[in-house]
Amino acid sequence: MRLWLGLVGVLLLAVISLFIGVIPLSPRDVFTDPEATRLMLTSRLPRTLAALLAGAALAITGQIMQVLARNRFVEPMTAGAGQSAALGVLLATLLIPGAPVWIKMCLAAATTLAGSVGLLVLIRPLPPTQPLLVPLVALIYGGLIGAAVNFVAYQGDMMQYLQVWLTGELSGVLKGRYELLWIAGVAAAATWFIAGRITLLNLGDDVARSLGINVRNVTAAGLLAVSVVTAMVVVTLGAIPFVGLVVPNLVSRRMGDNLPRTLPFTALIGAGLVLAADICGRTIRAPFEVPVAAVIGVVGAVLFLILLYREPRHG
Amino acid sequence: MISIRGVKHSIQGKPILQDINLDLPRGGVTALIGPNGAGKSTLLSLIARLQPLGTGTIRVDALQIGSCSDAALARVLAIMPQSAQISARLRVGEAVMMGRYPWHRGRPGKRDGEIVEETLRLFSLTSLADRFLDEISGGQRQRAMVAMAYAQETDYLLLDEPLNNLDIAASRHLMRLLRQMADTGRKSIVIVLHDINYAAAFADRVVVMREGRIVADGAPGAVITPALMADVFETDAKVHLVDDRPVVLV
Ligand SMILES: Nc1ncnc2c1ncn2[C@@H]1O[C@H](COP(=O)(O)OP(=O)(O)O)[C@@H](O)[C@H]1O
Ligand SMILES: [Mg+2]
Secondary structure: OHHHHHHHHHHHHHHHHHOOOOOOOOHHHHHHOHHHHHHHHHHHHHHHHHHHHHHHHHHHHHHHHHHHOOOOOOOOOOOOHHHHHHHHHHHHHHHOOOOOHHHHHHHHHHHHHHHHHHHHHHHOOOOOOOOOHHHHHHHHHHHHHHHHHHHHHHHOOOHHHHHHHHOOOOOOOOOOOOOHHHHHHHHHHHHHHHHHHHHHHOOOHHHHHHOOOOHHHHHHHHHHHHHHHHHHHHHHOOOOOOHHHHHHHHHHHHHOOOHHHHHHHHHHHHHHHHHHHHHHHHHOOOOOOOOHHHHHHHHHHHHHHHHHHHOOOOO | OEEEEEEEEEEOOEEEEEEEEEEEOOOEEEEEEOOOOOOHHHHHHHHOOOOOOOEEEEEEOOEEOOOOOHHHHHOOEEEEOOOOOOOOOOEHHHHHHHOOHHHHOOOOOHHHHHHHHHHHHHOOOHHHOOOEHHHOOHHHHHHHHHHHHHHOOOOEEEEEOOOOOOOHHHHHHHHHHHHHHHHHOOOEEEEEOOOHHHHHHHOOEEEEEEOOEEEEEEOHHHHOOHHHHHHOOOOOOOEEEEOOEEEEOO
């Protein structure tokens, strides 16, 4: 029931998104005017789909990362994975400039995976009694990799490209330039099959093992999904922060952590949030655009502060 | 039968368990008692393959710990670890359903639902089924954890200090339930108890540990004596017989 409501809400947003832009479009034009049809199919529809795919995938993998890190305040995009993805594309562009896109993409996914594994190794010894240490360490870790990215970009004279990967933006989305996000969507959707086992990890390694879960394999599968999604989003749109942090926390607060039940909601709300933020970014200063990452940065930071103060008991 | 042969265990060079030989036949309630740090939790976690076994062998029926699969053992033996603290926001009913995982492997069926219902009823948790674990009392949460292990429907049930946080009524209720499961359900229950009087009142057999060794093993009446209190627990508490059961006066 609530799922249907959410679905209707997101569909409404999608319709709004399709008909907002510098060039006015009406539903009738799309069927009568070939120029309008072309605009719809090459720009408006891809942009809307990109927002939905990225939002849903980021929210889902944020939730998964929080289980793997056993901490609610970790988010892949800011905790090293996002920066590692940028490092990956940057290195690929510098070292093998002529390489096809899929090679760069694989390299970005690989560095993201390494970055995420590094984070888990780093936070494992931290005491569970101090839940705020983990996001703090994650933030510093992400900052360090970010600094390395900046250094490499500076040395390689690539600072202007860097902005593209560090600030998520949807204005460049066109047909033929966003399709990697479908891979992110598929990777996020595939976590549905391990959602039950990931929930069990949340009961602690001992309980999970005693129920017959292969903790290592499930963790590896989860990290793979997190890395693929983060890398694809960073490569195609740039980093979009907070979605993977705020949405899972909101959902957990209201519905709990039984992922097979909650992940559909997480996906819907994530998709709706990114799409709504993009609609705002397109309208508040029209005809200019505010990057979606900037809008979400503001909204997300406020939501996150509210969550932090509302929920001091849960680490 | 759980059969433990020549088990030694050390952590970072420090010996924790030494020369453990123990047979726990099917059926009955075995209480594991001993001072803090005696190695009771370590022994349980070795039996439940939660820590790698170094020296010695442990078998649970036909399964050899260390070489049998986790999934196979999960259908034979359930454990509630001492540190069973769940940070996930799960509803009581959902948590108990997690205990069914070894059987449904992620696709709960009608039968799993029935068993969860029955377990909740048995542990007086039905009215709490939809409450989150972090929004109920410590004692209720403890009961939910035991219920989760019970719902796993295994022949062997290992419980590490399940009476923590429970008041006297809840403790007696739980111990009676376990007693009944052993008597009519043919379950084999190994339970670490803090309070020796509960061991004396409800267990068929008491195994006493101290400094990583088993120092006494037998029926409560034979094991729980003033001498044991003095030697193992280093206290001069008196022991009286009430209704043929030993009672430690505190
Ligand atoms: N992870 C660990 N690292 C170091 N020592 C440990 C660890 N776990 C347990 N020990 C030690 O092993 C001994 C037995 O602990 P434990 O099995 O928990 O005792 P009990 O459950 O009987 O109180 C104690 O001396 C304890 O300090
Ligand atoms: Mg213990």
